[in-house]
Amino acid sequence: MPKSIFVSNVLPREALALIPKEFSVDYNDSDRPLPKTELIRRLEGKDALICQIVSAIDDEVLAAAPGLKVVSNVAVGFNNIDVAAARKRGVVVTNTPDVLTETTADFAWALLMAAARRIVEADRFARSGQWTRWQWDLLWGHDVYGKTLGIVGFGRIGRAVARRAQGFGMRVLYHDTVRADGAAERELRATYAEPDVLFRESDFVSLHTLLIAETRHLVNERTLRLMKKTAILVNAARGPIVDESALVRALREGWIAGAGLDVFEEEPKIHPGLLPLENVVLAPHIASASLDTRLAMATLAVRNCLAVLEGKPPITPV
Ligand code: DGY
Secondary structure, three states: OOOEEEEOOOOOHHHHOOOOOOOEEEEOOOOOOOOHHHHHHHHOOOOEEEEOOOOOEOHHHHHOOOOOOEEEEOOOOOOOEOHHHHHHOOOEEEOOOOOOHHHHHHHHHHHHHHHHHOHHHHHHHHHHOOOOOOOOOOOOOOOOOOOEEEEEOOOHHHHHHHHHHHHHOOEEEEEOOOOOOHHHHHHHOEEEOOHHHHHHHOOEEEEOOOOOHHHOOOEOHHHHHHOOOOOEEEEOOOHHHEOHHHHHHHHHHOOOOEEEEOOOOEOOEOOOOOOOOOOEEEOOOOOOOOHHHHHHHHHHHHHHHHHHHOOOOOOOEO
C-alpha cells in the first residue's frame, strides 16, 4: 500500500514537491481551517498529517486515523496538538524550530521599536495631513538604547532577542524554568531573574515561552501592576500567555506605557478594548511570515513527515 499523507492547509509547491510521487496525497489547497468533521473525514486511513496551527488536533481527531504515524506541525508552537494523546497512540509529533528563530526575533524587535517610538501613530499622523510644521513635542516616545530588557522564556527565540539587545547597549534580564548555563549568560550578557524582579525592573518585557498550563495568563493584573508605568510589553509567542482584559485596563489606565502584540487570546478575534488604543501596536500573527522562513518551515515539516514514514528518526520531534 502506498503511504498516504493528508496536508490540511496550503504549502509552497517546493515543499510539496519533496513528497515522493508514489505516495498518495490529499491536499487542501487553502489556508482556511477545516471544520473538525471534515478534518476527521479526510484524515481517515491516512499515515501522516501535515498541519498548521489553525487545526486543533485533539484525541477525537487522532482517533479518526488509527494508522497515523506522524503529525507534522508547520510551526514551532504546538499548543494546537494534544501531544500527550498523540504519544499514547504512538503518533510522533514534530514541529519546526530553528528555521524561524531569527525572523521571529526580528519581528519581536520590530514590535518593540514600533511601540517605543510610536511608529504606527507617526505613520497615521504623517498621512493624515495634520503635519503642518516641525513640532518640539510631537510624538515623544521611549528610549530603547541603554534600557533594561526582560525576556520571559530563554529558549532559541528568547536568546536571539537577547543577542540583538547587545547592539542597543541594553541590560538583559531573563527568566526561564531552567537557568541558562554560565557560558550562554556571558555570551548574551544576560542575567537570570525571578519573574517578579524581571517585571519590576524591566523597561521592556518580551514574551517567548511556550503556551502550557503554567504560562497561561502569566502576564495578569498582578504582574502588569508590578511593571513600570513607562514599560512596554511585547508578545510574539502565544496570546493566552497574557490576560488580555487585564492588559486592556493596564494600557487604558496607564499601569504600563504600551504594548506590541502579534498574538491574541482568541485569534483571529482581537479584544475590542485593544482596538481604539493608540498605545498598542497590533499585528495579525505574522512574526515568522517572511518568504524564506515560511518556505523553510514548510520544507522542514515535509521532511519530518517523510522521515517518520520512511522509518527514520524525525529531524525535529516535539
Ligand atoms: C509558530 O511557528 O509557532 C508561529 O506562531 C506560527 O507560524
